[in-house]
Amino acid sequence: MFPLDLTLEATQHFSDENKLGEGGFGPVYKGILGDGREIAVKRLPKTSGQGLREFKNEVTVIARLQHKNLVRLLGCCLEGNELLLIYDFMPNKSLDLLLFDSTKSVQLNWKTRLSIINGIARGLLYLHEDSRLKIIHRDLKASNVLLDHEMNPKISDFGMARIFSGNQNEANTNRVVGTYGYMAPEYAMEGFFSVKSDIFSFGVQLLEIISGRKNSGFYLLEHGLSLLNYTWKLWCEEKALELMDPVLVQSCVQVELLKYIHIGLLCVQQDPTDRPTMSSVVVMLVSDDIKLSEPTEPAFSIGRTTRPGQSSSDVKVCSNEVTISNVYPR
Structure with a gap:
């Protein structure tokens, strides 16, 4: 105290x-x-x-x-x-403040981004499988990942977290909490959540870290496609390297980039049972010898956006305790 x-x-x-x-x-x-x-x-x-x-x-x-x-x-x-x-106190504040700022994102080279992705994955693995409790975070996003003085990621904000007991693996709720753009569709639409809901959020975050672009509001820039759908389109056209944040051109290892995109797509698949567990994700991230399964088309991504130049804090409202923003037609 x-x-x-x-x-x-x-x-x-x-x-x-x-x-x-x-x-x-x-x-x-x-x-x-x-x-x-x-x-x-x-x-x-x-x-x-x-x-x-x-x-x-x-x-x-x-x-x-x-x-x-x-x-x-x-x-x-x-x-x-x-x-x-x-x-x-985390001196480098939250990941979103660096990642989505065109001038500050240069601080996040390829090696640093891989370290952040792997750190988030290990933190989630601990929550899901390695701690005394089984924790579903339910609001994993870039603004809830803090960075210490060495850019090590720290998952924060456990106000929405749920503790599972015993062999419980899933639950339903009428009180949907979280942030549009990161929420698994089965959770956003039906209130059904499990560890695979966090896996979906992790996949979104992984693709954001690689691309340097937010999933929320992305469709305004890419002809109605979400970041997930855009990634899938590039993947099917064998143009996945185009997803890369331009500031990574000098530091990126292309083979690693393609592998991480592949893992991201596996995490955001429509059917929760098709998504890997966090322990599998951690192994896939660090191993070059594992053959990855082919991903299926990503789930429909629910997103909201703000007017250009307007911060999300200006327009956030709470409806059924889900963070949303003003909606504009495509």
Whole structure:
């Protein structure tokens, strides 16, 4: 437990200068403790009933998890009207801020992107199979992957996560949570989720890291195709190398690029049973000797977009607790 006065001092009373961003949970602030250690503080909005549920869930889940590719929870504060989560500070912020910025993406060369993909995969493998609990994250996306000073990825934001007990492998819900563009279709349309829902989200993220482009809103640029459909089109035409982010031209290894695209397509297949498990994905990523099965056509991707120049935080609303944005006709 962190004393409130210590947290207020560290963040300069939640000053605007210390604000790092705004997530689904609420604002996040940078803080510096008396010993010089840097922290990130999530602050629950006082009026958020949904946030209180997520707060309790996040504390319950992440306090029981320890892995180098998961963000580390240092503690929490429940004094007065404040509900705060305190984490290790990640100096390179979230993956989306680098990946989708044309000037900053040059910091992510091919070797770094492979390291990020493999780190996310290992973090998910721990959640699905190697921890004491079986965790379905349900909101894996670029903005929920934080980068430390060495660009090591840390999966964050466990407010939407679900714990499976015993031999449970799947569940249904009427409370669909997550972000359009990353959600598996069986989950978005029917509320059905499993570890394969996270696999789908991972596949989307893998293709985004390779291409440097968001799945959400992609169809406005590519004649009605989502990033997944566009990748599939290039794959079938044997032009998959065209998916590569142009900043990778000098550093990319083409054989590796094609293999990673192949794995991404396997993860976003329509039928959840056709998608590999996370343990299989991790082996496929690091091994050059495994023969990969042929992917089938990707699932229909549900996406939303924003007007050019408008940030997602300007237009996000919550409908059935799913992040969406304003919709414009094609």
